[in-house]
Amino acid sequence: DAGITQSPRHKVTETGTPVTLRCHQTENHRYMYWYRQDPGHGLRLIHYSYGVKDTDKGEVSDGYSVSRSKTEDFLLTLESATSSQTSVYFCAISKTSGSSYEQYFGPGTRLTVT
Amino acid sequence: GQQLNQSPQSMFIQEGEDVSMNCTSSSIFNTWLWYKQDPGEGPVLLIALYKAGELTSNGRLTAQFGITRKDSFLNISASIPSDVGIYFCAGRLEYGNKLVFGAGTILRVKS
Numbered sequence: 001d002a003g004i005t006q007s008p009r010h011k012v013t014e015t016g017t018p019v020t021l022r023c024h025q026t027e028n029h030r031y032m033y034w035y036r037q038d039p040g041h042g043l044r045l046i047h048y049s050y051g052v053k054d055t056d057k058g059e060v061s062d063g064y065s066v067s068r069s070k071t072e073d074f075l076l077t078l079e080s081a082t083s084s085q086t087s088v089y090f091c092a093i094s095k096t097s098g099s100s101y102e103q104y105f106g107p108g109t110r111l112t113v114t
Numbered sequence: 115g116q117q118l119n120q121s122p123q124s125m126f127i128q129e130g131e132d133v134s135m136n137c138t139s140s141s142i143f144n145t146w147l148w149y150k151q152d153p154g155e156g157p158v159l160l161i162a163l164y165k166a167g168e169l170t171s172n173g174r175l176t177a178q179f180g181i182t183r184k185d186s187f188l189n190i191s192a193s194i195p196s197d198v199g200i201y202f203c204a205g206r207l208e209y210g211n212k213l214v215f216g217a218g219t220i221l222r223v224k225s
Contacts, residue, residue, distance in 0.1 A: 031211055042120075042202055042215035043157070050211070058212065090156055094211060101145050101206045103213060105156035 003027045004106035006091050012112045019078040021109050023091030025071075031094035032074040033058075033103065034066060036087040043090065049074055081113045120203055120216030128224050133190040135219045137203035145206035146179050146186035147213065152199050160201075161188070195225050 003026035013019050023032060031050055035043040035058075045058030047066040055066050063085060065077045078085055091106040120137045127133060137146070145164055149157035161172050163179035163186060170177055174191045186203055203216040 040217055042118075042217040043204075044215070045212060048212065101211060101213070102147060102159055102162050103204075104159060105149075107156050108154075 004091060004093055004104065006089075006106040006109050008109060009107065010110045012114060013081050014114055015082060016080050019081050019111065021076045021089055021091075021111070023074045023076070023106060025074075025093050027093070027095075028071055029093040029095055030071075032068065033092040033094070034064070034074065034076045035090045035092065036060065036085075037090060037108075038087050046076065046089075078111075081111075083113050085111065086113045087111060118203060118205055118214050118216040120219055122219055123217070124220040124222070126222045126224065127193055129193060129195060131193055133193055133197070133221060134187065135201060135203075136185060136187045137205070137216045138185040139205065139214075140184065141205075142183045142208060143186075143205035143214075144183070144208050146177070147204040147206075148175075148177050148186070148188050149202045149204065150199050151202065151218075157202055190221075193221075193223050195223050197221060198223050 005024045007022045033048040034046040037043050044060045046064050049055045049068040067075045089109045092103040094103050118137045118139050147162050148160045150160050151157040161170050161177040166183050167181050168179040176189045178187045200218045200220050202218045204213040206213055
């Protein structure tokens with residue numbers, strides 16, 4: 001158990017509304033990641049963080065923003081949700097130390113945009 | 115972006131059979147990871163590989179880091195019903211902390 005929780009676990013929202021997903025970790029790891037999972041695409045990186053207030057874009061960052069004001073929390077915001085953002089969103093943490101780059105995933109948030 | 119080609123896309127096998135899947139790329143990777151995902155849950159790390167040629171086992175699972183550093187293989191011996199799920203490979207490029215994921219192999223087991 002990597003001590004990662006995500007909230008909410010399920011959400012239905014309307015097109016054009018803002019949505020914020022939360023990832024919380026209990027183990028004080030430096031690196032945190034947001035992915036989306038869609039059939040046939042595996043997991044695609046949206047944004048990641050390498051420390052408080054330090055974030056960078058992944059391969060599918062358009063339409064998303066992130067914030068990390070505390071080590072334990074990493075927020076993903078859809079500024080104006082669109083139907084193409086219907087997906088399952090996973091948060092991950094990395095226990096990066098030395099040569100270890102393993103990532104551990106949370107339980108996911110299923111988001112439906114109608 | 116970088117791509118990992120994972121095959122096969124799906125497998126439907128008899129309980130007790132061995133399973134093989136692989137990931138290939140045109141890029142060189144420094145780390146290969148294999149994950150399993152059950153329905154409605156997040157991926158769970160099975161095996162991590164860090165050196166070219168490395169062969170690592172975890173119970174009935176064995177994974178190898180290809181010599182060219184552009185591929186990796188996962189074998190499951192004597193499959194059982196609880197092996198059902200989606201298996202993902204992931205690679206870390208030579209620099210940075212980001213992973214690239216394959217599209218997954220769906221494994222179904224007939225008991």
